[in-house]
Each structure stands twice: as C-alpha cells, then as structure tokens.
Amino acid sequence: MGRMDTPATTRPTAPSHLTIGEVARRARVGIDTIRYYEREGLLPPSPRRASGYRDFGGDTVERLRFIRRAKDLGFSLGEIRELLALSSDRERGVRDVKRRAQARLAGIEERIRELQSVRRGLKQLIAACPGHGPLEHCPILRALGGEDRA
Amino acid sequence: MGRMDTPATTRPTAPSHLTIGEVARRARVGIDTIRYYEREGLLPPSPRRASGYRDFGGDTVERLRFIRRAKDLGFSLGEIRELLALSSDRERGVRDVKRRAQARLAGIEERIRELQSVRRGLKQLIAACPGHGPLEHCPILRALGGEDRA
DNA sequence: CTAACCCCTGGACCATGGTCCAGAGTCAAG
DNA sequence: CTTGACTCTGGACCATGGTCCAGGGGTTAG
Numbered sequence: 584m585g586r587m588d589t590p591a592t593t594r595p596t597a598p599s600h601l602t603i604g605e606v607a608r609r610a611r612v613g614i615d616t617i618r619y620y621e622r623e624g625l626l627p628p629s630p631r632r633a634s635g636y637r638d639f640g641g642d643t644v645e646r647l648r649f650i651r652r653a654k655d656l657g658f659s660l661g662e663i664r665e666l667l668a669l670s671s672d673r674e675r676g677v678r679d680v681k682r683r684a685q686a687r688l689a690g691i692e693e694r695i696r697e698l699q700s701v702r703r704g705l706k707q708l709i710a711a712c713p714g715h716g717p718l719e720h721c722p723i724l725r726a727l728g729g730e731d732r733a
Numbered sequence: 734m735g736r737m738d739t740p741a742t743t744r745p746t747a748p749s750h751l752t753i754g755e756v757a758r759r760a761r762v763g764i765d766t767i768r769y770y771e772r773e774g775l776l777p778p779s780p781r782r783a784s785g786y787r788d789f790g791g792d793t794v795e796r797l798r799f800i801r802r803a804k805d806l807g808f809s810l811g812e813i814r815e816l817l818a819l820s821s822d823r824e825r826g827v828r829d830v831k832r833r834a835q836a837r838l839a840g841i842e843e844r845i846r847e848l849q850s851v852r853r854g855l856k857q858l859i860a861a862c863p864g865h866g867p868l869e870h871c872p873i874l875r876a877l878g879g880e881d882r883a
Numbered sequence: 884c885t886a887a888c889c890c891c892t893g894g895a896c897c898a899t900g901g902t903c904c905a906g907a908g909t910c911a912a913g
Numbered sequence: 914c915t916t917g918a919c920t921c922t923g924g925a926c927c928a929t930g931g932t933c934c935a936g937g938g939g940t941t942a943g
Contacts, residue, residue: 604889614890615932623930634939636890655847660930680871681864688855691848698845701806705838714831721827723834724820754919764920765902773900784909786920810900 601639610647617647625650625664662687751789760797767797775800775814807841 607614620626626646629637646667653663666687711722757764770776776796779787796817803813812833819829861872 602890613932616930618891619931632939634890635892636939654930678864681859681862684855684859684862688852688859691852691855695845695848695852698841698848702838702841702845705806705834705841709831709834709838712827712831712834714828716827721820721830723830724827752920763902766900768921769901782909784920785922786909804900 599640601641601643603637603639606639606643606647609641609644610651612647612651620647620650620660623660623664625660625667662690749790751791751793753787753789756789756793756797759791759794760801762797762801767793770797770800770810773810773814775810775817806837808837812837 601609603614603617607617610617617626621628626643629639629643632638649667650660650663653666654660658666665683708723713720751759753764753767757767760767767776771778776793779789779793782788799817799820800810800813803816804810808816816830816833819825819833858872863870
C-alpha cells in the first residue's frame with residue numbers, strides 16, 4: 584500500500600483513527616519518536632484499541648508538526664512542552680496563557696540579543712583577518728587564545 | 734560570553750609547571766573537564782611527573798581559554814579540535830581559520846533570522862490575544878493547534 | 884492457514900559534553 | 914609521621930533527543 588505521501592494540496596481532514604505508523608508518515612517523524620514524545624509528555628497518552636494499539640486522531644499529526652517545526656527552530660523539548668502546555672491549561676485560563684507566551688517571547692528576544700553580540704564579535708574578527716600570512720597575525724586565533732580580562 | 738579583544742602586549746608569564754588543579758583554576762574550568770578534553774584530543778597528552786601527576790605548561794591555560802571562547806561562539810568540540818589543528822598549521826592555518834569563522838558566522842546569522850521569525854509570529858499572537866475570555870478564542874492556542882484530548 | 888506486515892513493551896545503545904565517585908597513591912605542613 | 918589536600922585511573926552517571934532490538938501479539942491478503 585503506497586500511501587507514502589499525504590496529498591498536501593487537499594485539506595488533511597484529520598481522519599480520526601490512525602495507527603502510530605500512519606501518524607509517523609503523515610508527520611514525518613519516526614515511530615519511536617512518537618512513543619518517546621508520549622513518554623516525555625509532549626503528546627497526551629493516546630487511547631488504545633482493544634488490541635492495545637494506539638489510536639490517534641489527526642490532531643496528533645498537527646501537534647507533531649508543530650513540535651518538529653519548533654524543534655527545527657532550536658526550541659528544546661522542554662520549551663516545546665511548555666508551549667504545548669499553554670494549550671491545555673484550562674485551569675488558569677487565557678490570561679495565564681498570554682503571560683507565559685510573553686515570557687517565552689522575552690526568552691527568545693534574550694537569545695537573539697546574545698546571538699547578535701556573538702555575531703558582532705565574530706564579524707569584527709573576520710573583517711580584521713587578512714586570510715593569509717603568519718598565524719601570529721590572525722586576529723581570530725589571537726582573540727581565542729588571548730588572556731582573560733574579566 | 735568571552736571578550737574579543739586581544740591584549741597582545743602583556744604575556745603575564747605562564748609558569749611552566751602547573752598541576753591540573755592550578756590549570757583548572759587559571760582557566761576557570763573543571764579538573765574533570767581538562768581530563769575529558771585530553772581524552773577527546775583537544776589537549777595533547779600532558780607530560781607526567783615521576784609521580785604520574787600531569788605537568789602542564791602555561792600554554793595549556795591559553796588553550797583552554799581558546800576552547801571556552803570558541804564554545805561560546807557556538808563551535809562544537811569537534812570543530813574546536815579542527816580549529817586548534819589549524820592554529821598550528823603554517824601552510825593553511827590562517828586561510829582555513831577565516832573560512833571556518835565565516836561558516837560559523839553564517840550559522841549564527843541563520844539562527845538569528847529563524848528566531849526573529851518566531852518572535853514576529855509570537856508577537857502577533859500576543860497582540861491579538863485579549864488575555865481573557867474562553868480558551869477557544871485565544872489566538873495563541875489556536876495557532877498551536879489547540880485542543881488536548883487526553 | 885500462512886506469510887508479511889504492523890504494533891506492543893522494556894531496555895540497551897548512540898552522540899554530545901561533561902560530572903562524580905571509589906580506591907589508591909602523592910605531597911606539603913606541622 | 915600524620916594529616917589533609919591533591920592527583921591518579923576506570924567507570925558510572927547526568928541531561929538531551931532520540932534510535933534500535935528482542936520477543937511477544939495483532940491484522941490482513943492470498
């Protein structure tokens with residue numbers, strides 16, 4: 584049965600009875616990864632068929648895609664779990680969800696600032712490096728090897 | 734994050750017989766980390782005293798600082814091992830070091846762009862979220878794929 | 884009914900980058 | 914000489930993010 588590809592043009596229409604393998608193909612992750620995410624609390628424990636097989640709904644595919652995208656962007660699974668937790672926190676409500684999203688935003692902005700600082704430093708070093716000549720004159724090596732000046 | 738500037742003027746004289754503990758304190762890394770780096774080939778096997786104690790020269794301290802700073806710039810230990818090899822390669826050293834620094838810079842800039850994209854999306858969601866009312870109307874939750882069926 | 888799949892669990896294993904520990908030897912001060 | 918701080922080794926352990934395997938059972942087409 585060569586259903587390797589989801590049509591992609593048509594609406595996924597979330598069929599509500601998928602096996603773990605079908606979910607894995609649709610979300611483009613490994614089967615073991617799905618079970619791992621379940622263990623780690625990134626996916627809720629799925630309902631089971633009489634056989635013990637996991638019985639997923641199409642929303643799981645969405646959730647896995649979200650996880651994959653977030654992971655590609657450098658979020659840790661812990662961070663992703665937190666992002667996902669925003670969507671199941673009926674107790675504390677929208678207000679808390681918004682507050683936590685803002686906290687996450689602040690974290691992202693902090694990380695951006697750090698990386699920008701690194702980028703500035705690296706850019707300067709590269710600009711100052713002639714790309715040839717004696718090692719002693721390479722500003723990159725000198726910066727890395729220099730004394731601490733805290 | 735490490736400083737980028739090079740003093741280059743002072744060479745506060747590396748004492749040439751340091752124990753691993755003295756090196757660790759000077760380089761601000763753990764003793765175990767030094768032994769780990771030696772095992773991993775980031776430090777050459779140190780000479781030993783008659784007792785078996787490692788006997789470091791002050792250059793090791795500089796090398797460790799180099800490693801720490803490169804790590805701060807996002808180089809992996811594997812990449813750092815290569816950088817260290819280049820830094821003692823008179824033929825290709827400077828040119829390759831510059832190239833690798835440029836590659837690292839490109840990686841950092843890529844990550845910055847990704848995070849900025851995330852930030853934009855998250856900002857929009859936060860702006861659109863009223864901060865109260867039913868969860869179903871929260872744009873943040875809707876964007877994340879919403880419901881949890883447990 | 885029998886293949887050929889699929890799925891289940893628990894646990895081992897991988898890389899990365901360390902950190903810690905036990906048991907034994909070394910070194911310097913008092 | 915004793916004490917306490919230091920060092921040695923090999924190996925266990927940690928977190929992260931999976932991946933694979935054995936030994937079972939489920940399911941489906943021919």
